[in-house]
Amino acid sequence: MLLKHCANDQAKRDRLRGCGKSLVAALSARPYGAAKHGCVWESDMADVNRGNRPLSPHLEIYRLEWTMALSIMHRITGCALTLGAVLVVWWLMAAATGPDYFAFVDGLMTSWIGNLVMLGSLWALCYHTCNGVRHLIWDTGYGFDLATAERTGQIVVVASVVLTVLILVIT
Numbered sequence: 001m002l003l004k005h006c007a008n009d010q011a012k013r014d015r016l017r018g019c020g021k022s023l024v025a026a027l028s029a030r031p032y033g034a035a036k037h038g039c040v041w042e043s044d045m046a047d048v049n050r051g052n053r054p055l056s057p058h059l060e061i062y063r064l065e066w067t068m069a070l071s072i073m074h075r076i077t078g079c080a081l082t083l084g085a086v087l088v089v090w091w092l093m094a095a096a097t098g099p100d101y102f103a104f105v106d107g108l109m110t111s112w113i114g115n116l117v118m119l120g121s122l123w124a125l126c127y128h129t130c131n132g133v134r135h136l137i138w139d140t141g142y143g144f145d146l147a148t149a150e151r152t153g154q155i156v157v158v159a160s161v162v163l164t165v166l167i168l169v170i171t
Contacts, residue, residue: 067146070153074131077124084121122167127160 062068087109094105108114134152137143143152 066150066153070131070156074128077128077131080121080124081128084118084124087117087121119164119168123160123164126163126167127156130156130159130163 091105091109094102109118134143134156137152143149
């Protein structure tokens with residue numbers, strides 16, 4: 001594996017072999033978990049000011065932007081779709097179980113809280129689909145400038161609400 005990383009450079013391979021040990025012995029002498037970057041081991045690099053600075057930027061540094069909020073919402077709706085799918089599967093399993101259990105589950109699903117959860121799941125599905133189309137457009141290389149990204153984000157939110165209402169009216 002190590003030779004594959006350095007195979008394009010004969011001098012690097014010779015340097016690895018010239019340590020007086022076999023390659024297996026040289027590799028086993030490295031500390032466990034030492035990551036390899038090029039031909040320099042991470043454990044050989046200096047640990048400069050690791051304790052004095054954060055490992056990653058914190059949320060308090062950032063101002064919540066429209067595109068950031070939409071990205072977070074895309075992840076949340078993706079998780080919410082799982083909840084909606086579990087409830088639909090529960091309802092279908094109750095239908096297969098028997099009339100008494102189905103009446104119980106159907107009563108929960110058609111109550112005001114069940115309708116609210118299903119409405120939220122429907123909106124999550126519409127939003128996630130519209131935002132997925134937006135991401136597909138981004139995959140083609142279009143829409144990355146800030147003005148276009150914000151505008152398409154607004155279109156996604158409006159389209160998801162319109163689609164949700166349209167589906168509710170049709171059904």
